[in-house]
Amino acid sequence: MDKATFDAQYQTYLQAVEDYLRGLFTAKTDYDQIFTAMRYSLLAGGKRIRPILTLEFARLCGLDWHKALPVGCALELVHTYSLIHDDLPCMDDDDLRRGKPTSHKQFGETLAILAGDALQPAAFELILSAVDLRDTARANCALILAKAAGADGMVGGQVLDTLCHATTQDQLAQVHRLKTGALLMAACQLGCAAADGDELQLNCAKIYGENLGMAFQIRDDVLDVVGDEADFGKPIGSDEACGKTTYVNLLGIDGCAQAVERCTVTACDAVATWGDDGFLQCLAKSLAGRNH
């Protein structure tokens, strides 16, 4: 797949995701400041990698990808809630997110916590109300999301990242496998599950998502050292400033580049023999070489 075709397909998915998300939480109620806060963070942009992965895996498994929009967007709700809570004073204490004040800076801590709390069940509601999917597919998707978002997934990773200090490569890999990997893996698997995919497909999706997530995180650590602040969208050197062990400490810049390459090849191999027309391989390669 050439870059122009990839970009066009990515834009098509991105536009559909943005349109879907923009339609959420528009009701007028006596408590609609919660919806304002939910939409503020949800509609702040971003690459929307997770829902786009879901849509492409659903398409590869034979489903009209539009039918997987509620499932993919559910992931974006969970991702958004995690960012709102991660930014809180007692977590990473960040004032800015994507160039805008973080939720608690904009709305206060009370509403920020509640907006995050409300985005979680809303994600499950989206999946479980997805009328274009079969009952079994809905239940399977909701279960995949529950596991990925829970203590043995994203929240466990946040516990390790915030309260523990990873110093070995194994420990670091565990933090990232849970904190960001679990949701990326789920994104791929949810596409398959929405399309009633088989075990083999789910397993390929898992390998792709796992390696994509690992490459993504290693590249993130590299950009934190060598990146351009304007491109990267966050301050360079922040990991070192707060004393975090990163892949750059453990592997060096060259070692990181090799590890990203290895993960990207593994991810691409997992889907190469499986009807992928190149979109997933282009996506993995573009993330591996990204500057932001």
Next chain:
Amino acid sequence: MDKATFDAQYQTYLQAVEDYLRGLFTAKTDYDQIFTAMRYSLLAGGKRIRPILTLEFARLCGLDWHKALPVGCALELVHTYSLIHDDLPCMDDDDLRRGKPTSHKQFGETLAILAGDALQPAAFELILSAVDLRDTARANCALILAKAAGADGMVGGQVLDTLCHATTQDQLAQVHRLKTGALLMAACQLGCAAADGDELQLNCAKIYGENLGMAFQIRDDVLDVVGDEADFGKPIGSDEACGKTTYVNLLGIDGCAQAVERCTVTACDAVATWGDDGFLQCLAKSLAGRNH
């Protein structure tokens, strides 16, 4: 049903719920401080009204009630997460809960927020992994929970309670219908849904839960004025101290007693013609007359 029979049945349910909850989150992992925090709040006792309602409604709809334990206990996870987050400094700022330090006092704010965050998806996982239920029942139950726990349910009620000031009876009713009523209604409906109950049963369950919740809240407001601190388990007069409008302000003590009576009769009527052998009526009456 006489009181001894009611008490015995309540104890049977309660014991089953406690046993089930005690079996959760026991895995040893590198991040198991999150499980310690989740269990600390989950196993702190309480009346367990929500899961017990689920079990009894499941039984009335013809299901072996043991099979509904994951569904009922899922509600207790959501209820527990809501208490942990409600106690936070930026919410009600409480130091004690059921005579023990609140989660953030015991574990710090970071872990308290994360324990709450992890209890939500764990609740959905319990329901969606309930092997004794049919796929449709699992999906229906998870959807009922998602709606009750979300912005148009419990979280919306918390927004109104924390950030707005109800002054009329309609406003107060809306706060409580969302904040505590939504989860109590869901408790009743989940029992029916777990048993693949029909629309009529779901509707009776809704009326029962709604009126039980309303009576419960009005009684709570009365106990905050006339209760005995040792029985009630929280300081008397706390509503007045923080300037909250309550049912006592709006209806007076006698008016509250009449409203509790009316709601209790409506709740009992909703289930009287529907195979209830008296347990639900005894439960409604015992809550209406409770001192704690």
